[in-house]
Amino acid sequence: MPAVLGFEGSANKIGVGVVCDGKVLANPRRTYVTPPGTGFLPGDTARHHRAVILDLLQEALTEAGLTSQDIDCIAYTKGPGMGAPLASVAVVARTVAQLWNKPLLGVNHCIGHIEMGRLITGATSPTVLYVSGGNTQVIAYSEHRYRIFGETIDIAVGNCLDRFARVLRISNDPSPGYNIEQMAKRGKKLIELPYTVKGMDVSFSGILSFIEDVAQRLLSTGECTPEDLCFSLQETVFAMLVEITERAMAHCGSQEALIVGGVGCNMRLQEMMETMCQERGARLFATDERFCIDNGAMIAQAGWEMFQAGHRTPLSDSGITQRYRTDEVEVTWRD
Amino acid sequence: WSPWRPGRQGGPGGPSGPGSQVSPGGPDSQSGSSSPGQGGPGTLEVQGGPAGPGCPRGRETMGAAAASALHAEMALRSVASDAQRHQQLAVQKEFRVNGSALAVRWASEDTGLLRISINSFLDHLSLVMRSIHRIWPPFPLSLGWEKKAET
Numbered sequence A: 001m002p003a004v005l006g007f008e009g010s011a012n013k014i015g016v017g018v019v020c021d022g023k024v025l026a027n028p029r030r031t032y033v034t035p036p037g038t039g040f041l042p043g044d045t046a047r048h049h050r051a052v053i054l055d056l057l058q059e060a061l062t063e064a065g066l067t068s069q070d071i072d073c074i075a076y077t078k079g080p081g082m083g084a085p086l087a088s089v090a091v092v093a094r095t096v097a098q099l100w101n102k103p104l105l106g107v108n109h110c111i112g113h114i115e116m117g118r119l120i121t122g123a124t125s126p127t128v129l130y131v132s133g134g135n136t137q138v139i140a141y142s143e144h145r146y147r148i149f150g151e152t153i154d155i156a157v158g159n160c161l162d163r164f165a166r167v168l169r170i171s172n173d174p175s176p177g178y179n180i181e182q183m184a185k186r187g188k189k190l191i192e193l194p195y196t197v198k199g200m201d202v203s204f205s206g207i208l209s210f211i212e213d214v215a216q217r218l219l220s221t222g223e224c225t226p227e228d229l230c231f232s233l234q235e236t237v238f239a240m241l242v243e244i245t246e247r248a249m250a251h252c253g254s255q256e257a258l259i260v261g262g263v264g265c266n267m268r269l270q271e272m273m274e275t276m277c278q279e280r281g282a283r284l285f286a287t288d289e290r291f292c293i294d295n296g297a298m299i300a301q302a303g304w305e306m307f308q309a310g311h312r313t314p315l316s317d318s319g320i321t322q323r324y325r326t327d328e329v330e331v332t333w334r335d
Numbered sequence B: 001w002s003p004w005r006p007g008r009q010g011g012p013g014g015p016s017g018p019g020s021q022v023s024p025g026g027p028d029s030q031s032g033s034s035s036p037g038q039g040g041p042g043t044l045e046v047q048g049g050p051a052g053p054g055c056p057r058g059r060e061t062m063g064a065a066a067a068s069a070l071h072a073e074m075a076l077r078s079v080a081s082d083a084q085r086h087q088q089l090a091v092q093k094e095f096r097v098n099g100s101a102l103a104v105r106w107a108s109e110d111t112g113l114l115r116i117s118i119n120s121f122l123d124h125l126s127l128v129m130r131s132i133h134r135i136w137p138p139f140p141l142s143l144g145w146e147k148k149a150e151t
Helices: A042-064 A083-100 A109-121 A157-167 A176-184 A205-220 A226-252 A267-280 A296-308 B069-088 B111-135 B145-150
Strands: A003-008 A013-020 A023-026 A029-031 A073-079 A104-108 A127-131 A136-142 A145-151 A256-260 A283-286 B044-048 B058-065 B091-098 B101-108
Touching: A003 A042, A003 A083, A003 A109, A003 A296, A013 A042, A013 A296, A023 A042, A023 A296, A029 A042, A042 A083, A042 B111, A073 A083, A073 A109, A073 A296, A083 A104, A083 B069, A083 B111, A104 A109, A104 A296, A109 A127, A109 A136, A109 A145, A109 A256, A109 A283, A109 A296, A127 A226, A136 A226, A145 A226, A157 A176, A157 A205, A157 A226, A176 A226, A176 A267, A205 A226, A226 A267, A256 A267, A267 A283, B069 B091, B069 B101, B069 B111, B091 B111, B101 B111
Parallel strands: A003 A073, A073 A104, A127 A256, A256 A283
Antiparallel strands: A003 A013, A013 A023, A013 A029, A127 A136, A136 A145, B044 B058, B058 B101, B091 B101
16 A cells, blocks of 8 residues: 655645545645736746745645655656756655655656546546646547647647736736636627637637737727636637547547646636537546646656556656656556 | 754865855866865865866856765755756756765856856755755654654
């Protein structure tokens, strides 16, 4: 019954989680929130993570009721993500692994999301829509790899939403995407925006440029409200995501869809995906904000699977990497 | 108690000697006389490397002494893994452990990048120090977070 400690800190959330045999024993997290109209920079984010990570570690062990001797493996996010935050968290993971004399495991952040989604929902072999501030991919498992069927060719959908929030100076607390979602619920008018699906892929940079250009003019002339803009952006980008997911499901003959990643918390996205799945006779799976948003337990869970399958990361090979494709990992723990 | 203590060149509590300046080495910097670790436990020594034909514009050597060789080795393994990739980029970094002393040597054509690299190293070293201070010792096994919190 191995217990795995997982460290996550690839973006502005830092989490430390403990997982043992499919049970999440602890999952504390902190978020680095910047003022409205601004985003988070790597150096400042890393400084935030360095300041809180040891407290989070203590909190996780206390919540799990474990000591160092009960932990069998230390997992950490190897990538992808922002360099400085990744490096700061990896330094602590390496130090802890050496102090406690435990094996170290570098985990792919995207696979962490997928494995946590599979654990929590029980989905067997779903088509995965992975949507967050840093990544937008449609993924399906085949022959020991999580294959990317479609993805963004420029920015992630969450990045599009977050940067639009800066234009309207929407608060980043608890997250810009959450606040856009609440404002969108009050939107009444659909503003036509560019719709850019390119086969199995999507593009969001043009939509962002367009809405950044027209937002001030539309608002100043009273043609629409900020709520209308939030509503219109969501409807447009989420419809694109539903389209490429459905296309992948049709290609794979899949009867399950799983949404993971921070944007997966959005109830409107879940609603639209549910409609599509129902029309296809498929099932939709999604998690709540505890596991959708970046967290340490997802790294611990992926680490648990990898540990059981015999993976280990030597210290000499434990460097972080900002670019780490989902399909680079050989998924030996699945048939 | 702290496993690491900063100091000045020349020995614990001793006066600073020639060449001991905490700044990126440049074309006019003078070399220090002692190598990292010779100042004894608890000293942080900085030397500016001399510039010469074929030398990069900036070169810096920094040393820090830990309470034990074990801590120095741990620090090396914790911070060096990400640095190795930078060997292909604009800042070259070499790590060395001599007993309980960790020495780092930088070389770069760009003093701005040199400064960034040194600052990043100090941030990570500080994090390792705090981690060791919070978590060490992990054994005897009966001492866990709970016991540590009580002391």
